[in-house]
Amino acid sequence: MTAELIDGKAYAETVRARVRDRVAALHADTGLTPGLAVVLVGQDPASEVYVRSKGRQAVDAGMKSFEHRLPADTAEAELLDLIARLNDDPHVHGILVQLPLPPHLDARAVINAISPTKDVDGFHISNVGMVGTGQDAIVPCTPLGCMIMLRQYHDDFRGKTALVIGHSNIVGKPMARLLLNADCTVMIAHKSSTNIPELARLADIIVVAAGVPGLVRAEWIKPGATVIDVGINRIQRAGKPALVGDVDFDNVRKVAGAITPVPGGVGPMTIACLLVNTLSAFCHQHDLPDLPLLLDEQDPS
């Protein structure tokens, strides 16, 4: 068996096209345009790339993009002051602060200063709490992207077992909660777990976000399982730089039913889902109907 490749780039393009069409239709009806503010503190090279891409993709989708770049030594009070201004700005419907932040800044305080209605990353404690209690809320972009792709392979999660490897606040925990909200049976493991192989063998779905290159091995995979690799690891392979995930891709793909590659799997869906969340936040703020998330659902317009 060779697993079907889950083409995140193609899914992301479909999501972006839907957002673009809906933004154009809403603009034609209301004259309003969704606005996304992205805040970058410091000059982390990977963050620079992601922030540039977020701004470009927002503009391509017909949105306004507001980029705020602050020096690495920015004081927390200054960052909180910027967030307060963005919270009050009617042209800004979504706000995100790119992570990681420099170590002198308290990421939790910064995220919780964003208005929950504009928190398009879904990291604010009130959005986290709402998702955790099964209420409609803004969902973090990477797990949302994983769910959209998983839905194409599992129309019903009831009776399915998932293993989420990794318990970060931005991927592992929200991913597990979303699967649980969909009535999946969910196991969560992390870097201190000693029984990951045994748990993995039970799983119809594996989502891994552990930051360990090649962690998930072919011998652990239930034949036909869906494997979603969120890992992005920059390593040296045969003396050359390479980008690999947390899954031993070449061997796991011989056993799994469907698998995401790295690059080109989950990553592209992260920014596409940021556009979905920005459009959603805009719709809620203007009391307009929201875009359905599933790719096979019809747009209400």
Ligand SMILES: Nc1nc2c(c(=O)[nH]1)N[C@@H](CN(C=O)c1ccc(C(=O)N[C@@H](CCC(=O)O)C(=O)O)cc1)CN2
């Ligand atoms: N405020 C946030 N900070 C961070 C988030 C986030 O969702 N919100 N997630 C990550 C970084 N990230 C977006 O911000 C992100 C990571 C990876 C990709 C992506 O498309 N990856 C490509 C590979 C790109 C490469 O060569 O580096 C892929 O997997 O194909 C997009 C967005 C942490 N911070």
